Amino acid sequence: MRLATLRDGTADGRLVILSADGKSCRPGTAGTLQRALDTGDFSASGAEMPFDETACLSPLPRAYQFLDGSAYVNHVELVRKARGAVLPDSFWTDPLMYQGSSDSFLAPRDPIPGDPAWGIDMEAEVAVITGAVPQGASPARAAAAIRLVLLLNDISLRNLIPAELAKGFGFVHGKPPSALSPIAVTPDELPGWRDGKLHGALKVDLNGRPFGRADAGVDMTFDFPTLIAHAARTRPLAAGTIIGSGTVSNKEADGPGRPISDGGLGYSCIAELRMVETIQKGRPETPFMAPGDRVTIWMEDAGGRAIFGTIDQTVG
Amino acid sequence: MRLATLRDGTADGRLVILSADGKSCRPGTAGTLQRALDTGDFSASGAEMPFDETACLSPLPRAYQFLDGSAYVNHVELVRKARGAVLPDSFWTDPLMYQGSSDSFLAPRDPIPGDPAWGIDMEAEVAVITGAVPQGASPARAAAAIRLVLLLNDISLRNLIPAELAKGFGFVHGKPPSALSPIAVTPDELPGWRDGKLHGALKVDLNGRPFGRADAGVDMTFDFPTLIAHAARTRPLAAGTIIGSGTVSNKEADGPGRPISDGGLGYSCIAELRMVETIQKGRPETPFMAPGDRVTIWMEDAGGRAIFGTIDQTVG
Numbered sequence: 001m002r003l004a005t006l007r008d009g010t011a012d013g014r015l016v017i018l019s020a021d022g023k024s025c026r027p028g029t030a031g032t033l034q035r036a037l038d039t040g041d042f043s044a045s046g047a048e049m050p051f052d053e054t055a056c057l058s059p060l061p062r063a064y065q066f067l068d069g070s071a072y073v074n075h076v077e078l079v080r081k082a083r084g085a086v087l088p089d090s091f092w093t094d095p096l097m098y099q100g101s102s103d104s105f106l107a108p109r110d111p112i113p114g115d116p117a118w119g120i121d122m123e124a125e126v127a128v129i130t131g132a133v134p135q136g137a138s139p140a141r142a143a144a145a146i147r148l149v150l151l152l153n154d155i156s157l158r159n160l161i162p163a164e165l166a167k168g169f170g171f172v173h174g175k176p177p178s179a180l181s182p183i184a185v186t187p188d189e190l191p192g193w194r195d196g197k198l199h200g201a202l203k204v205d206l207n208g209r210p211f212g213r214a215d216a217g218v219d220m221t222f223d224f225p226t227l228i229a230h231a232a233r234t235r236p237l238a239a240g241t242i243i244g245s246g247t248v249s250n251k252e253a254d255g256p257g258r259p260i261s262d263g264g265l266g267y268s269c270i271a272e273l274r275m276v277e278t279i280q281k282g283r284p285e286t287p288f289m290a291p292g293d294r295v296t297i298w299m300e301d302a303g304g305r306a307i308f309g310t311i312d313q314t315v316g
Numbered sequence: 317m318r319l320a321t322l323r324d325g326t327a328d329g330r331l332v333i334l335s336a337d338g339k340s341c342r343p344g345t346a347g348t349l350q351r352a353l354d355t356g357d358f359s360a361s362g363a364e365m366p367f368d369e370t371a372c373l374s375p376l377p378r379a380y381q382f383l384d385g386s387a388y389v390n391h392v393e394l395v396r397k398a399r400g401a402v403l404p405d406s407f408w409t410d411p412l413m414y415q416g417s418s419d420s421f422l423a424p425r426d427p428i429p430g431d432p433a434w435g436i437d438m439e440a441e442v443a444v445i446t447g448a449v450p451q452g453a454s455p456a457r458a459a460a461a462i463r464l465v466l467l468l469n470d471i472s473l474r475n476l477i478p479a480e481l482a483k484g485f486g487f488v489h490g491k492p493p494s495a496l497s498p499i500a501v502t503p504d505e506l507p508g509w510r511d512g513k514l515h516g517a518l519k520v521d522l523n524g525r526p527f528g529r530a531d532a533g534v535d536m537t538f539d540f541p542t543l544i545a546h547a548a549r550t551r552p553l554a555a556g557t558i559i560g561s562g563t564v565s566n567k568e569a570d571g572p573g574r575p576i577s578d579g580g581l582g583y584s585c586i587a588e589l590r591m592v593e594t595i596q597k598g599r600p601e602t603p604f605m606a607p608g609d610r611v612t613i614w615m616e617d618a619g620g621r622a623i624f625g626t627i628d629q630t631v632g
Contacts, residue, residue, distance in 0.1 A: 011354060011554070038327060062380050062554055063380070064378050064379070064380060064418060064419035064420075065417070065418065065419040067488065096483055096485050097485060097488050098415075098485040098486050098488070099414075099415040099416070099417070099486060099487075099488065100415070101381070101415070101551050102380060102381065103380035103381040103553065103554035103556075103557060104380075104551070104552055104554050113451065114550060118550065135429065135492075157550060160550070164484075165484040165485075166484070167412055167484075168480075168481040168482070168483075168484050168486075169412050169413060169414040169481075169486050169487075170414050170415060170484075170485050170486020170487070171415075171485075171486070172383065172413050172414070172415065172546070172547060172549075172550075172551075173549050173550045174550075176451075176550045176551045177551055177552075230488070231488060233488075233489050234430060234434065234473060234476070234488075234489045234490075234492045235417050235420070235488075235492045235493055236420055236493075237419065238327070238378055238419035238420050240419075241419060
């Protein structure tokens with residue numbers, strides 16, 4: 001099943017269930033995705049209408065919880081290496097995770113707000129939306145609670161993050177509202193969903209040029225059931241909790257990946273390219289995003305269709 | 317106006333508006349507090365009924381955002397001193413704040429779950445619930461968005477916190493769901509509400525004995541408008557955002573406060589007493605909470621009535 005939420009002037013929007021070909025949709029009986037998750041009623045009722053992904057809000061325009069992991073430890077290792085720090089061994093067994101803004105997700109085509117001096121960057125990620133998860137759930141129990149899979153642009157303000165990291169209390173300023181992909185998909189409808197991961201190339205273009213093609217199923221040290229169980233160790237998770245994978249990142253041999261223009265798989269955020277530049281050339285060369293810069297994020301099925309629709313945002 | 321949310325089997329409960337004497341209530345027309353905050357409709361309609369605070373959920377049983385400050389820098393300085401660390405000067409001008417679990421607040425009389433080996437502690441705090449706050453709002457604009465004031469028991473798992481602080485990503489394990497006071501009150505009905513702070517003794521009893529009597533209006537370095545503006549620097553805040561003050565803490569002369577049994581104002585969490593013990597005696601003596609330990613948190617008006625009702629929790 002593929003779902004979306006149409007803009008209707010309310011904070012929660014209007015749930016629709018897509019047809020098999022994705023060209024039309026019908027209203028979800030529950031009214032909103034949160035209510036469908038609360039009640040388990042994902043049925044459709046009412047008249048069929050054309051589906052237009054540009055009319056979509058994020059599937060959950062406001063959610064009660066967003067916990068973002070850093071499952072691609074390769075990415076974290078590069079960050080550390082670029083600033084001359086060693087990655088603690090525990091990072092390979094104990095996931096990094098922060099609680100992010102979830103009360104006002106940007107729509108998939110909303111402009112990215114913010115002061116360019118803050119160092120605006122995208123982070124292309126995979127995310128899941130869960131049903132209720134009891135506190136202390138095992139990874140197997142967590143796996144059974146995964147209701148929907150989607151993509152996420154975890155917008156990051158790079159120049160504000162170091163000071164917040166030093167305080168130890170997580171991100172309030174460095175992680176403003178993110179955007180979700182227009183379409184959320186049940187795992188059973190995703191051929192690339194296996195082993196608790198979404199396999200396939202996560203496509204990221206920056207200003208119309210290929211920037212990232214990393215495979216989301218590769219180099220993911222912690223699968224989603226492990227991330228969810230980590231999140232639920234001391235708290236239950238309410239239905240509608242969003243768990244992010246962290247920036248998708250593939251390494252090459254034992255080194256960092258190359259840009260697409262050099263035959264590599266590229267990157268899912270600008271910071272990673274800047275880290276590679278720092279390691280190789282002594283300093284970063286690629287700037288963060290400036291007004292007018294545009295990022296698109298999507299993933300294709302075997303027929304070339306954007307499974308989750310496209311996140312398409314321009315810095316405002 | 318004084319509001320509460322009655323348990324009715326749903327995740328959001330049923331909003332009620334209290335009578336002037338607090339002995340009865342009428343249903344809120346909006347149905348839930350979130351909807352009242354979304355629409356601005358705080359009217360009552362329907363039959364009057366007796367009000368029983370033991371039938372209450374937290375006023376917002378699930379909220380889209382909870383950001384907890386550390387406004388009583390005295391408390392933070394003591395934490396640092398107990399572990400031999402110096403407080404950075406910036407802590408007096410730049411608030412510490414983390415995003416906490418908001419999807420499943422405990423009811424005011426729910427047992428406190430958790431493994432005693434995690435080091436279970438209470439933190440008695442003041443909190444406000446906001447209307448919508450635009451990104452970049454000034455403290456004056458933030459002040460105008462404060463809709464309700466209430467109390468909060470920010471349950472903390474002390475033995476899990478040091479490892480999370482070291483990771484820098486904030487608290488996922490160390491801060492499980494908190495409990496809110498049964499009653500939320502509009503600022504205009506609080507004689508102690510001035511200068512963006514709630515003045516008055518925040519009463520904390522542990523196992524029926526006075527443990528804390530600190531004045532919430534004293535030694536609060538950052539007032540609520542400042543905390544809200546800090547939270548909104550790079551993100552808008554949706555209606556229903558909860559902003560916490562951090563553990564209320566008063567200092568005495570230039571040193572830490574004394575226990576109530578020694579003529580002091582006591583503490584709002586066990587950790588602070590343990591820090592004072594560590595500074596004075598070389599090691600902490602008071603244990604964290606064990607099964608059966610009970611904490612009550614309330615604040616009285618001039619007539620001795622519990623303004624916000626009472627948080628009354630026992631470790632389960």
